[in-house]
Amino acid sequence: TDRYQVVGNPIAQSKSPWIHAAFAAQTGEAIHYDRHRPEPEGFAAHAAVFFEQGRGMNVTAPYKLDAYAFAHQLTERARLAGAVNTLKKLPDGSLLGDNTDGYGLVSDITDNLGWPVAGQSLLILGAGGAVRGVLGPLLEAAPASLTIANRTLSKAEDLAQLFAHKGRIDCLPFEALNCPYDLVINATSAGLNGEMPALPDGFIGEQTRVYDMTYGAEPTPFLRWAEGQGARIRADGLGMLVGQAAEAFFVWRGVRPDVRPVLSALRAELK
Ligand code: ATR
Known part of the structure; x- marks a missing residue:
């Protein structure tokens, strides 16, 4: 075998x-x-x-x-x-x-969940290896805009430069997030340690679809936080x-x- x-x-x-x-x-x-x-x-x-x-x-x-x-x-x-x-x-x-990580993410969002990506405003939280792994397929799904917010802004900017040939990426520190996005993906590793990134209010609305790349038997800390922000449509990374x-x-x-x-x-x- x-x-x-x-x-x-x-x-x-x-x-x-x-x-x-x-x-x-x-x-x-x-x-x-x-x-x-x-x-x-x-x-x-x-x-x-x-x-x-x-x-x-x-x-x-x-x-x-x-x-x-x-x-x-x-x-x-x-x-x-x-x-x-x-x-x-x-x-x-x-x-x-x-x-195959980026393929796995995009196929889950578009095929399993049926969430649109094309034409949507997309926010990614985090700028580590997990984000680099999925940016190519996400950009190929043709969002209207793609923003990366990270605790360390320079790491977001490095990724934006690396992927500039595939599409435009805007970079923000967490504090600067202030308007709701269509789709928000948490790709920080904070949840793995049971932590939550220090995030401001106001970038998640009722219509925002919220995805956490981590998963568990119970809703992740980030998804619980997003629920508290009013997000009604949420999914983990299983x-x-x-x-x-x-x-x-x-x-x-x-x-x-x-x-x-x-x-x-x-x-x-x-x-
Ligand atoms: P991974 O392979 O999971 O992406 P990584 O490359 O170490 O692991 O990246 C971890 C990401 O989670 C980074 O974006 C990190 O933010 P920094 O670049 O500022 O370090 C983010 N992260 C981890 N713990 C965090 C926390 N408690 N609050 C905010 N961001 C956190």
Whole structure:
């Protein structure tokens, strides 16, 4: 059976083995998919051994830059993202580095949730690796405007420059946010530590659709805050997780799984 694996640290809580087992059952593709936590600094050594047999790897924090460096070739979207979350062994034995995170986000927002992006005013909170990973596909979805707000403004400005050839990005410090946006995406890592960014009132309205790239059994701190700001339409990032996995499955197997039943089952599993 073809072997696949997700690699990260921590890895015990990863849903990826569950998701890919569900895709395999649904599509009839026979795969073996497990999880691994390498020794600190040990990504490359582990990957070299794994790919003696293995066909593909998902890579999560903190190894996406290691995977980028380890790949022999990169897709355009991985190069733009500056990170690799999917490695695929090609017929000649070389390793292709890809990034399916942005695809996962945009497909969740537009296909699963049915929220428009084209022609909408879009605000992203955060300017770290998670944001860089999704900016390409978001700009390709043709929002009317795209603004990045970050605690450290210079990091937002660096991203705007990096993506200038794909579209205009405005940058603001959190304090300067003062008018409601159509779509607000939280991509800060604050929630992972149970923290909330220090955000002002006034940039979320009743009509604003609010998305948090993190997820959990309970609403995230950011989504609870947004609810308090009056946002009625809210979603967490579980669908992004399943969407990036589905795209990786497609990259490896050439077969597109149906995301929705797997997402519903995973949501039930989280509770
Ligand atoms: P990731 O891969 O999750 O993007 P990262 O590259 O370390 O991780 O980026 C973390 C992002 O979350 C940054 O935008 C960071 O803001 P700074 O650039 O100002 O550091 C943001 N972030 C993390 N904790 C935060 C907090 N408590 N308040 C506001 N922003 C926070």
